[in-house]
Amino acid sequence: MREIEMKRRLSSVRTMALLFGISILSACTADDMGTSGKKEGSGFVSLDLNADATYSKTKTASDPENVNDYIVNILQDSEIVTSFLFGEKPEKLALDAGDYVAQATWGTLVPAAFDSLYVEGITNFSIENGETTQVKLDCRPANAKVTVDYADDLKKAYSDYTVSMSTCHTGESPLVYKKDETRAGYFQVDKEGEKLNLKMLFSTSSKEYTFTNSVDILPRDLVRLHFKLGSNEGGGNTPDIPDTPDVPDTPDVPAPPSTPDPTLTVDVAGLLFEASDNLTQSVTVTSNSEWTIVKTANWLTVEKQNGKAVFTAKENNTEEVRKTTVTVVATSGNKSLSADIEVSQQGKVIDNMPDLAVDIVDLIVSNDAFEQTITVRSTKDWSYTNNAEEWLKVTRTDGDATTLTLSAEANATSLSRKAEVAITAGEGDKTTTVTIRLEQKAKEEDPYIHVDFSDLKLPAAGVTAKAYKVETNQKDWTISSSADWLKAEKQEGSMLLTVAPNDKNEVRSADLFLTASQDVRNIMVKITVTQEAKPLDVPPLKIEITINRDLVEKPIIYEIENKFSTDKRFTLSFSTENGSFPGIKKGTAPDDFYLNILGLNGAKIQKCEWAEVTGFEENKIDLVQTKRKETSEFDGLIWDDDLAGRSLATIYLENFVKKLAVGYHEYKIKVTGDDEGGMSYSSETQLKIQITE
Structure with missing residues (x-):
């Protein structure tokens, strides 16, 4: 369409001149008000004030342009020497010779308020002995003026809308533009400029949306904020939402693992303590990653020391044997491998029952050849039996410490083999028996479970029975979910995921846990599933910001x-x-x-x-x-x-x-x-x- 030109008339400017003399014309800021310096003698000052209170050259004159309403302050060394209305100024103002600051103001400068225009002019001048100095004050708005309006499409989409604006001067008391606010807001602005921070709250019949933005402003800026609906394809602001977790860039395309699977071995699967206090035993732990200890019994402490787990038991004052399980966990990436150690402590000896203890009661070894020495402590004579003499050799050694040494060749079969060595102390019906259980593993791998990703991003619409590949060497592996909206089903060689639609405008996350076990070893894989937020049910917001700063005549x-x-x-x-x-x-x-x-x-x-x-x-x-x-x-x-x-x-x-x-x-x-x-x-x-x- 053809463009037509409309010209705006410049606002009228009232000017009043007094007397004659030396002319000083400038527009200074409050930072210049520290001018000081006294001289000998006295002189006179003649004031001329030009008041242009418009933010745009297209406005007509208003009350602030009535120069007679301005308060004039004459300052020296930052202190007011005299003060008066310009309309009531003396025809001839006598001052001592020296350096001064002239300041003229209209209105009150506040951090932010509606209909609160503040106009100011400041200039430096000097009085010489016997002379008259003419000073002209150019007064201009010292704050920024901000107006807000809304497009019809936005008014239809939102039932309510509020815009809060703040600067470094307003602190925690922003100026709030409510739905039907038509007044202009005025903001105190430093001469270097500052940020005008916007917080916009828009409501539909059922939801509220918060948008934030900011704009750089200077004194005398005329800022117009026009709000309208943006495009769903872009070009608009979207509501502020919580940060989303890091997820793969493309949905359903998992990221490859970045760390190796953990390995873990412990040289002992079971420990037996006597009833005495502060007895200590250790288990050697070998792993390719960091490992931790998990325990629940308060009578047992376990510490990591130089690649070993050191166990210390408190005294057992009861007649009952007490037991607990200690778990060693090695973690690498999203996978963890654990091994359990069963710990027992004998009860307190009563009457003349023999006191019998060994330092290992459960022993699980690999399929390799091994030799393990076990210390036996007893107050009575003892003997032992071996139910697997065909492959397990047991040797007793007496001396300062009595021991049993268990040894065997490598297990070349595909089956693990087990044995029990029973130690009995005492005679007749007053005997005590401790059984050492031994298992030598078959020639096989540790438990293994693997998926091609550790994080998964799924759409807001959800998925139904979507299959993902799972590799494991164990048939009896399990899968569980931490959230009701995420369902997982085990299938041979895969897992099926069903995710309910996300009806909220927020991203949500949950964890899947895949576990495979073999004897006392357990491998676990954790997968974090993130589901996108439901798309907005109204278009995003677009803000058109217009700032009149050049102060030239514009069509x-x-x-x-x-x-x-x-x-x-x-x-x-x-x-x-x-x-x-x-x-x-x-x-x-x-x-x-x-x-x-x-x-x-x-x-x-x-x-x-x-x-x-x-x-x-x-x-x-x-x-x-x-x-x-x-x-x-x-x-x-x-x-x-x-x-x-x-x-x-x-x-x-x-x-x-x-x-x-x-x-x-x-x-x-x-x-x-x-x-x-x-x-x-x-x-x-x-x-x-x-x-x-």
């Missing part, structure tokens, strides 16, 4: 939508010096801009009603009705009832549109009249104007 961009109707008696249209247009027009406004109402078939115009539409309310706008045709300085309604037998009315809009503030404006225009037979008719049009700096 106003406008958009007019003319939805006219006719009953064949009145036709409504818009025109410029270049012709009429019936529909939408966008560009810079013209010098000659009219709304034309044409009465047809003898219809005479009686009345034109013009109303500003704000929500569901209509604010009547009075238009002066006249038959005057000279309209260059007039913005009202003119008409002529004798134009070739027709009735023509014209509303001259140029000056009217130029006075509109930045934002959206909507008007309803209704024309009524009658024909020669006295029949009444009416016609309406809707005018929408968008003003953008």
